[in-house]
Amino acid sequence: MYFWEILSWMLWAVVFISYLFALFAIITDLFRDRALNGWWKAVWIVFLIFLPFLTALVYLIARGGGMAERGQRAAADAEDSAPASLRELAGKSPSDEIAAASALLQAGTITQDEFALLKSKALA
Incomplete structure (x- = not known):
């Protein structure tokens, strides 16, 4: 009985941490998206607060493909700006x-x- 309780707590901890990772990825993607209006961003955030699991699931289904593209574009922008800032620091x-x-x-x-x-x- 004690073993199964520990296993159950560990499972719920993994689920909760996974949800937090998804939540932070969604919020990051919301603020990274330039095409989305500020009001729509606010609506997504409100729904993430009041209906978190359902909203996260709907967001990942509806806008998941765009998340990957915006993530790749942000990584490319960061890679392009890194050498310039390093050159400035190096003198x-x-x-x-x-x-x-x-x-x-x-x-x-x-x-x-x-x-x-x-x-x-x-x-x-």
């Missing part, structure tokens, strides 16, 4: 830093020793 490349230091050396702003120090920092 100049080592060759750019060496070229800038070389220009300073030729202008007489820094000495040869300072140029060698900047070059070694850029290559490190």
Whole structure:
């Protein structure tokens, strides 16, 4: 008897956690969809609150195909924006830093020793 109670609790825990994953996926998809009006988004959220399982099931059946497309588009957008933001964070490349230091050396702003120090920092 005790074993079956534990097994039953585990089953319900898995069902509840699965529902939470579906709920968060639906809410994320709602706010990701640009074609859906704000009022329709609010209606879906209200129904998710008051009739959660039925609304989640209807949403997955009615808009499930679009969820995959919007998810793929969001992943592609994130992948495209990642290199640009990394380039901004990285700043100049080592060759750019060496070229800038070389220009300073030729202008007489820094000495040869300072140029060698900047070059070694850029290559490190």
